[in-house]
Amino acid sequence: MAALNDSLTETLSAFLRDGDAVDMPGLIAELQEHAQICNTTRAMNKVSGVVGVEDNAQGFHKLLTTRILPVIELKLPSYSATAGQANLLDLVELLNALVAWETRSGVGFEIQRFRQQLADRLYGDIQRQTEAFIRRLDKADYAEMPQAGALILQLDAHIWLLEGFGQRQKMAELQNASARLARSIVRSVSRTLQGFLADGDMVRHFDVSAVLLYVEDLVVAMLRVLESTREEEAKGAAHPFILSLGEQIATANLADLDALLSYYLRALERALDTPKVSKDTFRIFSTHAGMTLRLLRGLARQGGQAKASGLYERGMQRVYGLQAKARSLHRDSAEPHIADKLALLEAITADFEKPLVQIIPSATDRL
Numbered sequence: 345m346a347a348l349n350d351s352l353t354e355t356l357s358a359f360l361r362d363g364d365a366v367d368m369p370g371l372i373a374e375l376q377e378h379a380q381i382c383n384t385t386r387a388m389n390k391v392s393g394v395v396g397v398e399d400n401a402q403g404f405h406k407l408l409t410t411r412i413l414p415v416i417e418l419k420l421p422s423y424s425a426t427a428g429q430a431n432l433l434d435l436v437e438l439l440n441a442l443v444a445w446e447t448r449s450g451v452g453f454e455i456q457r458f459r460q461q462l463a464d465r466l467y468g469d470i471q472r473q474t475e476a477f478i479r480r481l482d483k484a485d486y487a488e489m490p491q492a493g494a495l496i497l498q499l500d501a502h503i504w505l506l507e508g509f510g511q512r513q514k515m516a517e518l519q520n521a522s523a524r525l526a527r528s529i530v531r532s533v534s535r536t537l538q539g540f541l542a543d544g545d546m547v548r549h550f551d552v553s554a555v556l557l558y559v560e561d562l563v564v565a566m567l568r569v570l571e572s573t574r575e576e577e578a579k580g581a582a583h584p585f586i587l588s589l590g591e592q593i594a595t596a597n598l599a600d601l602d603a604l605l606s607y608y609l610r611a612l613e614r615a616l617d618t619p620k621v622s623k624d625t626f627r628i629f630s631t632h633a634g635m636t637l638r639l640l641r642g643l644a645r646q647g648g649q650a651k652a653s654g655l656y657e658r659g660m661q662r663v664y665g666l667q668a669k670a671r672s673l674h675r676d677s678a679e680p681h682i683a684d685k686l687a688l689l690e691a692i693t694a695d696f697e698k699p700l701v702q703i704i705p706s707a708t709d710r711l
Contacts, residue, residue, distance in 0.1 A: 348374060349378070352374050352404070353407070355370070356411075356412055376441070378404070382449040383449060383450070405449070405451040408455060413458050432501065440508070470498060471517070474499065488532070489555055523572035523590070526568035526569045530594065531593055537604050556635040559642055572590055576590075598655060605640070605659050619677075619679040626688055630692055633663070660696060663689065663693055670685055
């Protein structure tokens with residue numbers, strides 16, 4: 345028992361210094377062995393009246409509650425920081441192992457209360473932050489993609505933690521909050537695109553550029569919308585003949601992306617026919633056309649949306665057509681910028697030459 349105590353104390357001290365360097369499976373195994381010894385000794389004490397190990401368990405319990413639990417709390421994600429500060433799997437397993445040790449050792453309930461209070465705080469903090477962000481996003485006339493993407497990742501981390509702590513009700517509520525956030529993000533993106541397309545105001549185009557810079561975040565948000573729709577269908581909550589709110593939002597967003605891509609491609613075609621359009625102006629439209637195509641490709645490949653795949657393929661064919669036109673002009677025209685314009689058009693498709701792999705789940709065939 346003394347050797348086991350020394351080993352646990354040394355390992356926990358290492359955890360205090362650098363949690364990532366600790367052999368977590370070995371630590372958990374030692375905790376289980378220690379708890380079994382404490383439990384056996386406690387049962388024997390009732391018969392023989394021998395004391396000593398009980399005091400040892402109380403001292404070890406005090407070490408856990410005063411030194412280890414605060415470190416665990418610091419390593420978990422909070423509302424002010426993104427996930428990834430520590431190996432969440434290890435931390436969840438360790439805290440659950442400490443609760444199991446406390447239960448078997450019979451030394452108190454402080455660690456159990458700590459876990460419950462921690463779950464309540466994590467849930468409450470991220471829920472309040474999410475609801476506040478959704479309210480702000482729904483009122484804004486542009487999408488706040490950097491903050492939105494980070495919040496989705498935070499929600500994922502909190503959902504995983506609550507599941508690990510056995511808080512399934514809170515986990516389910518955060519999953520619903522994540523779906524609401526994703527729908528709000530996609531709606532906000534659509535408002536941003538529609539605002540620019542309505543009047544072509546280049547000041548608004550800065551907001552569009554900000555959206556297209558965060559392709560991965562928008563893909564994640566769109567996938568979350570579709571995932572929640574599939575979950576509704578699996579639960580039988582979706583209407584068989586009426587598009588769900590998520591499907592309506594996703595469909596509208598794809599229509600807006602298609603309109604935006606068409607705007608850029610029309611601008612590029614006009615620029616080919618207008619020699620006075622500089623290569624710098626041409627680069628603005630070609631770059632944004634490429635970003636929009638990258639977004640559609642991401643939705644098609646990761647989300648399995650048949651409509652996104654079709655829009656992407658159609659857009660690529662239009663770009664190839666513009667390239668052919670630019671090559672013809674390059675042969676037959678003396679325009680000074682045509683070679684640069686052709687190079688910019690070819691740069692659009694340079695990253696997209698590999699064939700698109702389509703994965704089209706039945707739940708999203710309607711999109």
